[in-house]
Amino acid sequence: xxxxxxxxxxxxxxxxxxxxxxxxxxxxxxxxxxxxxxxxxxxxxxxxxxxxxxxxxxxxxxxxxxxxxxxxxxxxxxxxxxxxxxxxxxxxxxxxxxxxxxxxxxxxxxxxxxxxxxxxxxxxxxxxxxxxxxxxxxxxxxxxxxxxxxxxxxxxxxxxxxxxxxxxxxxxxxxxxxxxxxxxxxxxxxxxxxxxxxxxxxxxxxxxxxxxxxxxxxxxxxxxxxxxxxxxxxxxxxxxxxxxxxxxxxxxxxxxxxxxxxxxxxxxxxxxxxxxxxxxxxxxxxxxxxxxxxxxxxxxxxxxxxxxxxxxxxxxxxxxxxxxxxxxxxxxxxxxxxxxxxxxxxxxxxxxxxxxxxxxxxxxxxxxxxxxxxxxxxx
Amino acid sequence: xxxxxxxxxxxxxxxxxxxxxxxxxxxxxxxxxxxxxxxxxxxxxxxxxxxxxxxxxxxxxxxxxxxxxxxxxxxxxxxxxxxxxxxxxxxxxxxxxxxxxxxxxxxxxxxxxxxxxxxxxxxxxxxxxxxxxxxxxxxxxxxxxxxxxxxxxxxxxxxxxxxxxxxxxxxxxxxxxxxxxxxxxxxxxxxxxxxxxxxxxxxxxxxxxxxxxxxxxxxxxxxxxxxxxxxxxxxxxxxxxxxxxxxxxxxxxx
Numbered sequence: 001x002x003x004x005x006x007x008x009x010x011x012x013x014x015x016x017x018x019x020x021x022x023x024x025x026x027x028x029x030x031x032x033x034x035x036x037x038x039x040x041x042x043x044x045x046x047x048x049x050x051x052x053x054x055x056x057x058x059x060x061x062x063x064x065x066x067x068x069x070x071x072x073x074x075x076x077x078x079x080x081x082x083x084x085x086x087x088x089x090x091x092x093x094x095x096x097x098x099x100x101x102x103x104x105x106x107x108x109x110x111x112x113x114x115x116x117x118x119x120x121x122x123x124x125x126x127x128x129x130x131x132x133x134x135x136x137x138x139x140x141x142x143x144x145x146x147x148x149x150x151x152x153x154x155x156x157x158x159x160x161x162x163x164x165x166x167x168x169x170x171x172x173x174x175x176x177x178x179x180x181x182x183x184x185x186x187x188x189x190x191x192x193x194x195x196x197x198x199x200x201x202x203x204x205x206x207x208x209x210x211x212x213x214x215x216x217x218x219x220x221x222x223x224x225x226x227x228x229x230x231x232x233x234x235x236x237x238x239x240x241x242x243x244x245x246x247x248x249x250x251x252x253x254x255x256x257x258x259x260x261x262x263x264x265x266x267x268x269x270x271x272x273x274x275x276x277x278x279x280x281x282x283x284x285x286x287x288x289x290x291x292x293x294x295x296x297x298x299x300x301x302x303x304x305x306x307x308x309x310x311x312x313x314x315x316x317x318x319x320x321x322x323x324x325x326x327x328x329x330x331x332x333x334x335x336x337x338x339x340x341x342x343x344x345x346x347x348x349x350x351x352x353x354x355x356x357x358x359x360x361x362x363x364x365x366x367x368x369x370x371x372x373x374x375x376x377x378x379x
Numbered sequence: 380x381x382x383x384x385x386x387x388x389x390x391x392x393x394x395x396x397x398x399x400x401x402x403x404x405x406x407x408x409x410x411x412x413x414x415x416x417x418x419x420x421x422x423x424x425x426x427x428x429x430x431x432x433x434x435x436x437x438x439x440x441x442x443x444x445x446x447x448x449x450x451x452x453x454x455x456x457x458x459x460x461x462x463x464x465x466x467x468x469x470x471x472x473x474x475x476x477x478x479x480x481x482x483x484x485x486x487x488x489x490x491x492x493x494x495x496x497x498x499x500x501x502x503x504x505x506x507x508x509x510x511x512x513x514x515x516x517x518x519x520x521x522x523x524x525x526x527x528x529x530x531x532x533x534x535x536x537x538x539x540x541x542x543x544x545x546x547x548x549x550x551x552x553x554x555x556x557x558x559x560x561x562x563x564x565x566x567x568x569x570x571x572x573x574x575x576x577x578x579x580x581x582x583x584x585x586x587x588x589x590x591x592x593x594x595x596x597x598x599x600x601x602x603x604x605x606x607x608x609x610x611x612x613x614x615x616x617x618x619x620x621x622x623x624x625x626x627x628x629x630x631x632x633x
Contacts, residue, residue, distance in 0.1 A: 027497060030497060061508060099574050099575070344524045
């Protein structure tokens, strides 16, 4: 019977029950017999209980856990303060049981459930965290301004190499995705507008619509959203990883300001590259619209004339100003979240996600503010 | 789990050659590990200790040679056979490699959940027992980042023991630990080997750990790409024939 799967059988009379353990008392055997063994023990609590191990081949820690758990049930639930008698147990199994017994604890006594905060406490915590975040953001803004002043006073100390690297990664490497999105946006918008306008014979005014909406609104907004997903997340992940690896602490101990060293090159590079990307996005978006009108038999010269007559330099400049501000906000959000990365396995992931989400929210808010300002100043 | 059977070879490595791309790190290395012993792989930086450990744990296929665990070749067998062999080994990585999103109890339960169909209650009891064996019963609900480096390593040993493996591989167990914690960890390894009959294979170059725990060592060498010394560490301390071995064991400058 040895070396076979675990089998538990019993032999009982009025006052005594013997459990025969046969085969392998290992994790496999225990998983199949755990509930049955407990039921059998509970049925026989009033009797003298013995475990016979004469036919047992193996006992591992899972097996020992079963035996000790049954032993525990008997000693706790039996009205007669019973204990189990072990019969024919060999020295190896006895040693295993002894070692496991000295480390065995019923988990019910040990599992400590974390106390859940009530509504007021959790609201208080969240409000306090919000204030903390706000105060840190204000402080970060101050540090950036101070770092800019320092750079203006001493431009040679600025990290130009890092600046050009970020310029390339955040700008030049993003050209394709910005072009693709802008082209599709111009194409789809022109197509959607052309169909209803055709009914009024006003198809050609699609050019005006595309020209104005792309340069004033959609070009900067779509480019900013692409950069939020691409660059803000990258900045948060890079700086967050450095924070976790104590590289930021190393900078501080060397007397180097992390905002000046890490954040400033990223912010300035993104602030400069974003308007350039927007200029490119505007051009490609307008070309996208042109494709639709060309397919509807309007000459390119007519489309061009309509766009030029409608779109002024002020519209372009307004869009580029927006892009400049969006660039600063995107890079600053990514760097800020990176520098505030918490330790732990999900720290960098959380910082990256927050960087993207917050960047998009801040862009939307800034866009709304620009719309109001442009209206007030009649731009 | 049962202890002290006959001293039979549990691992046999024959003519092992290993490396990365064209770069050979180990050439024609052969050795055996006996059941129940604490076996140490040591050597200077870059000599191939970690590469050898990766090969022994099934993570890196050798260029040539055989690695037999319990007489089964882990690189020349069916995938299912390899899985069943690997189920019988536990590995403690240098950093502990505990899963940061799980508390210690959940970390220990993970192999039980994956490889057994035990009742939740049974898994909790076993996981607590393993944590208790390494002295971490009261820290079961802590997350890995809430405990010290030494505790993380002990928890990693508990996780490696979850399925009652016959062999546990330890990668630099006492690296970065204070002397007291390192000594406690060494004692734990000795206790587990003595009481549970587990075979420990350790990669380390901490001399105190080597002398305290090691029953047999092999010393690898970067230049010869092979074993330059084998035996009991206390004997090798007086091994004056080979300068490298003597300087290593006596912590002398070249």
